[in-house]
Amino acid sequence: MAVSDTLSPASLPPLWRQREFMLLWGGQVVSSLGSHASGMVVPLLILQMTNSPSAMGLASALVLVPYILLSLPVGVWVDRWDRQRVMVWSDLGRAGASMSVLLALAFDALTLPHLYAVMLVQGTMMVFFNLAEVAALSRVVATSQLPQAIGQNQAGHSATSILGPALGTLMFQHLGRALPFALDTLTYLASAWSIRALRTPLNSAPSGPARNLRSEIMVGLRWLWGQALVRRMAVITCLSNFVSAALPLLMIVQSKALGAGEAQIGLVFSLGGVGGLLGALVGGWVAARLSFGVVIAGTLAVQALMLPLIAWATHPWALAAVYAVSMCCGPIYNVVQLSRRLAMIPDGLQGRVNAAFRLFANALYPLGALLCGWLLEHSGAAVAVGVFAGVMALVAGGAAASRVVRREGLAPG
Secondary structure (H helix, E strand, C coil): CCCCCCCCHHHCCCHHHCHHHHHHHHHHHHHHHHHHHHHHHHHHHHHHHHCCHHHHHHHHHHHHHHHHHHHHHHHHHHHHCCHHHHHHHHHHHHHHHHHHHHHHHHCCCCCHHHHHHHHHHHHHHHHHHHHHHHHHHHHHCCHHHHHHHHHHHHHHHHHHHHHHHHHHHHHHHHHCCCHHHHHHHHHHHHHHHHHHCCCCCCCCCCCCCCCCHHHHHHHHHHHHHCCHHHHHHHHHHHHHHHHHCCHHHHHHHHHHHCCCCHHHHHHHHHHHHHHHHHHHHHHHHHHHHCCHHHHHHHHHHHHHHHHHHHHHCCCHHHHHHHHHHHHHHHHHHHHHHHHHHHHHCCHHHHHHHHHHHHHHHHCCHHHHHHHHHHHHHHCCHHHHHHHHHHHHHHHHHHHHHCHHHHCCCCCCC
16 A cells, blocks of 8 residues: 555654665665666776777667657556566566676677667666656655655665775676676666565556557646646756766766776776765755755756866866766755656656656757767867866756746746
């Protein structure tokens, strides 16, 4: 049975004592550890194989292509299908994709097209899993605890982003290139087991009679477009994600330019994870004390200020400090905007509306990764940093100037 929204926050047990939330959260933390370990290794593998930032950028882009192609129909399906089964099968699919890389490396048969295919499969399974997981969260947590739950999710992912990159690159450099993918496979299987153990029904009754796929998709799009705040945030998030797509590529190339090896690059990313963890821990506190508009514009502005420092850094640890500050902003932004969005969306529309939002939010991510890889290869890091810093500054300024964001408006407009 879903957690009742009629209970006051004081009468609800803390999240760590809620079995269903901890199973959902624990599975995500475990699988996130493997994902960060293997995700850090994939671009390093591609650089070893090709020495091409453009090839690395293409791999990053391919992970998000399924979001553009599949978000809207998948959003309908996760509102109609059993969300628990969707998540379990998505985890099993991702485990199989990681295992294929493990076996290819073990037999010295890994090719670039194989890695690209794995990125597409992982991205496709991620669409199904993430949309089902976000929709399920409001079924296992009361609305009053959503900001806290989202903050705890962010904290878990940030904690694994500290350990995962360092662990993955340590395995890659010293223990065998296949080991990060073995870890990734096992953690996806552990997540599938954890989600399979959930007892709460993760779907509410469908809102209205079943329609054809196009009609169902349009319901989610119309709801999103009719909410001024959600619509503005989809555009702002789209443009900020365009820049975010470039950040890991910039960090890897600049770290290598400053003489860092694979293990040290992993530590740079792990220190970024420390910043992400700090942001996740304070995200709920910030959401309760600062206005929506201040948080959104402020986090974007800080990220815009950090980007030029990537080109000016003279040591990998200076680069790590810049990355940590940038990564601190992301979870704060996510806690504030996601908790507001989930509280606004009717439960029966969660999958469709979140799918529409993520379609808009991720629409430019592949382009950002591709453009960054091309600029790094043909124009250098300084030009790439300048382009993306300029875009983020414009996004921050647009968010600060938006009347709807400033006044936290919910009415269409």
